[in-house]
Amino acid sequence: MVPVLTAIMAFLTSADGLQAIGAGIAGLTGFGAAIAMGIIGGKSVDGIARQPEAANKIRSSMMLGLAFAETTAIYGVLVAILIMVL
Amino acid sequence: MSVMPQTVLAVSVSIPPETVFNIGPLQVTDTMVSAFVTMLALVLFALVVRIFFIPRWRKDDEHVSGFRLFIEAMVNIFDSSAREQNGNYGGFVGPFYFALAGFIALGTLMELTGMRPPTSDLNAGLALGLMSFVLIAFFGFHKKKARRLLHYCNPINVISDVVVPFSLALRLFGSVFSGYIIMHLIYSLPVYLNIALPAVGSVIFTLFHALIQSYIFMFLSMSFIGEAIE
Numbered sequence: 139m140v141p142v143l144t145a146i147m148a149f150l151t152s153a154d155g156l157q158a159i160g161a162g163i164a165g166l167t168g169f170g171a172a173i174a175m176g177i178i179g180g181k182s183v184d185g186i187a188r189q190p191e192a193a194n195k196i197r198s199s200m201m202l203g204l205a206f207a208e209t210t211a212i213y214g215v216l217v218a219i220l221i222m223v224l
Numbered sequence: 225m226s227v228m229p230q231t232v233l234a235v236s237v238s239i240p241p242e243t244v245f246n247i248g249p250l251q252v253t254d255t256m257v258s259a260f261v262t263m264l265a266l267v268l269f270a271l272v273v274r275i276f277f278i279p280r281w282r283k284d285d286e287h288v289s290g291f292r293l294f295i296e297a298m299v300n301i302f303d304s305s306a307r308e309q310n311g312n313y314g315g316f317v318g319p320f321y322f323a324l325a326g327f328i329a330l331g332t333l334m335e336l337t338g339m340r341p342p343t344s345d346l347n348a349g350l351a352l353g354l355m356s357f358v359l360i361a362f363f364g365f366h367k368k369k370a371r372r373l374l375h376y377c378n379p380i381n382v383i384s385d386v387v388v389p390f391s392l393a394l395r396l397f398g399s400v401f402s403g404y405i406i407m408h409l410i411y412s413l414p415v416y417l418n419i420a421l422p423a424v425g426s427v428i429f430t431l432f433h434a435l436i437q438s439y440i441f442m443f444l445s446m447s448f449i450g451e452a453i454e
Contacts (some may be wrong), residue, residue: 202447205440209391212398219402223239 161221167214174207237405241345259342262331266323298322302442309450313363317449320359324352324445325438332400332434335407336426343437344404349396353389356445360388364452372452388448396437403429 149155182200186193241253273295281292299322306318331342342348364372376382410425411418 216398
């Protein structure tokens with residue numbers, strides 16, 4: 139068991155390992171984006187349930203909010219890709 | 225034993241596109257080739273529809289084919305949302321973003337032919353974003369004349385206007401390029417794993433991105449123009 143652990147530790151502290159850890163941390167942006175998307179979806183369903191006749195307006199501003207929330211997740215992916223590829 | 229995850233899934237994808245050949249000082253890259261193939265396909269499709277289909281559709285209103293319904297539905301989506309958000313400018317904004325969204329959707333789908341999609345190059349996204357930036361500034365000044373300058377007294381508005389092309393470009397590039405890398409990973413899986421998985425993966429990482437990103441690009445640009453002229 140110990141040689142495996144020392145090999146893993148040696149990999150994690152090497153340049154490649156630190157690169158992989160950095161990319162993994164950059165992937166954590168999905169956390170915030172997922173919370174934002176959940177809030178947006180939940181609130182817009184709330185609004186549509188209260189006022190079904192305003193569904194179209196609510197849906198279009200929901201799409202706008204979703205696009206902005208998705209952007210942060212995409213930036214996280216972009217940073218992770220840049221760390222891994224460069 | 226050595227732990228080397230890189231050797232399991234080797235991805236040979238570079239962020240800058242590869243140069244295929246040179247015309248004098250101009251480097252022609254693989255994304256440029258696929259961009260020109262995309263544009264050629266779009267222009268041919270538009271010409272064929274205009275020359276062969278539309279005169280026939282004008283003559284007879286009784287027989288409605290599925291293709292006609294599809295074209296009318298697409299045109300209607302862009303026209304109605306442009307008219308709703310941009311008012312008088314909708315007559316220009318709608319067709320313009322129909323063309324850009326067609327380029328983004330078909331360009332992303334070029335991945336299915338094995339070429340590198342033009343939208344997975346940051347330059348293509350930046351060019352499309354700069355077009356939107358120019359349109360936003362032009363319509364803003366055209367509608368409100370010098371009153372538009374009052375909008376720029378607040379430095380936050382200057383930043384939020386300048387950042388528009390970069391946010392549009394990076395959003396498009398990030399999502400398409402990450403999908404491209406994931407599809408490369410799936411194609412380079414060991415044998416038996418790469419037989420049925422691409423059929424599932426390309427639906428999520430290529431078709432979905434093509435439709436969603438073209439819709440989001442069109443929708444965000446139209447709402448930015450709508451904000452500028454209101």
